[in-house]
Amino acid sequence: MALEKSVSNFNGVHYFSQGWKLVRLPGIRRFVVMPLLINIVMLGGAFIWLFYRLGDWIPRLLAHIPDWLQWLSYLLWPLSVIAIVLVFSYFFSTLANWIAAPFCGLLAEQLEVV
Numbered sequence: 382m383a384l385e386k387s388v389s390n391f392n393g394v395h396y397f398s399q400g401w402k403l404v405r406l407p408g409i410r411r412f413v414v415m416p417l418l419i420n421i422v423m424l425g426g427a428f429i430w431l432f433y434r435l436g437d438w439i440p441r442l443l444a445h446i447p448d449w450l451q452w453l454s455y456l457l458w459p460l461s462v463i464a465i466v467l468v469f470s471y472f473f474s475t476l477a478n479w480i481a482a483p484f485c486g487l488l489a490e491q492l493e494v495v
Contacts, residue, residue: 408491409491412488
């Protein structure tokens with residue numbers, strides 16, 4: 382019974398509040414802000430670029446559908462957009478994490494000191 386209660390207290394909200402307390406410690410904020418800014422700038426720029434490119438990509442993809450299957454374009458349009466956005470976000474979040482990794486290492490070292 383006690384084990385179940387202690388495990389249930391550690392949910393996402395609990396860890397978010399713990400992280401928020403750590404960010405407010407002196408000397409920690411700069412190691413959090415830099416990776417966060419890198420992710421916002423890279424993913425924001427990438428999604429803006431993707432938004433402008435989707436207008437060209439989707440009609441080209443749908444042009445390969447035969448005439449007798451044109452009714453499928455109502456299904457393929459949202460599926461294509463979802464697939465492209467998922468692959469795109471996975472790729473750029475991985476890239477942003479590689480770039481921000483040195484800052485995360487510095488953050489871990491600083492938190493161990495505290």
